[in-house]
Amino acid sequence: MLQNCVALSRYCVLSNNIFATWQLNYLGTINQQFYEYKLRRILATLPPPDRMSDWLASELKEKDLYGIGFRGFNNHDPIQEVVVHRLAQQGLYSTVSVHNWGAVEYYACYWPTLKHVSLVNNEKFAQRCLPIKNSNLNYDTEWNTLGKSPADQCFEFDIDGTIWNTNLFVKQVADLYNYLEFDDFQSDLIALYHQHYISLHQ
Numbered sequence: 001m002l003q004n005c006v007a008l009s010r011y012c013v014l015s016n017n018i019f020a021t022w023q024l025n026y027l028g029t030i031n032q033q034f035y036e037y038k039l040r041r042i043l044a045t046l047p048p049p050d051r052m053s054d055w056l057a058s059e060l061k062e063k064d065l066y067g068i069g070f071r072g073f074n075n076h077d078p079i080q081e082v083v084v085h086r087l088a089q090q091g092l093y094s095t096v097s098v099h100n101w102g103a104v105e106y107y108a109c110y111w112p113t114l115k116h117v118s119l120v121n122n123e124k125f126a127q128r129c130l131p132i133k134n135s136n137l138n139y140d141t142e143w144n145t146l147g148k149s150p151a152d153q154c155f156e157f158d159i160d161g162t163i164w165n166t167n168l169f170v171k172q173v174a175d176l177y178n179y180l181e182f183d184d185f186q187s188d189l190i191a192l193y194h195q196h197y198i199s200l201h202q
Helices: 004-006 016-026 032-043 051-056 062-066 068-076 082-089 103-110 123-133 166-180 187-199
Strands: 117-120 153-157
Touching: 004 032, 004 166, 004 187, 016 032, 016 082, 032 187, 051 123, 051 166, 062 082, 068 103, 153 166, 166 187
Parallel strands: 117 153
Antiparallel strands: none
């Protein structure tokens, strides 16, 4: 969810090799059409309401972009995808989802200047929505300790305090953009994305 919000920025790419390559090669004007195109690509990854159990198969996958997943990063495997190296050369950001603070050390080996965003206060939302997406998933109570980044080393995004209110959610994403030093926050498009996203979890 937050990866998609961040990926709406001109400074970040979608976690998809095709769309990342598109942005790398984009020579047009950075205008409203540019941002709306990125939003359409993101919205297309949301499954229809009757296929919520296919959520993990629908969403953008970082392995498609990097060519390796968690175990690959854990093993310090080299990233073979040329597009990822081009991102660094052009000053573009990408995102990786990590579910355990202890695993973050592996990613710093690849991106020494990476920034951390930690989901906090997310138990109510997770308990309600995980079974919808995968009946075999349960909220792990250890998330509050193992999965949480030290507050002084990350941006803490309050899920339960904002997720059900579009205005509060948009405001917090704006704060996240400031943390990342992205100066192109698109409040209307973030609000539109949130409305689509949260409607699937009602």
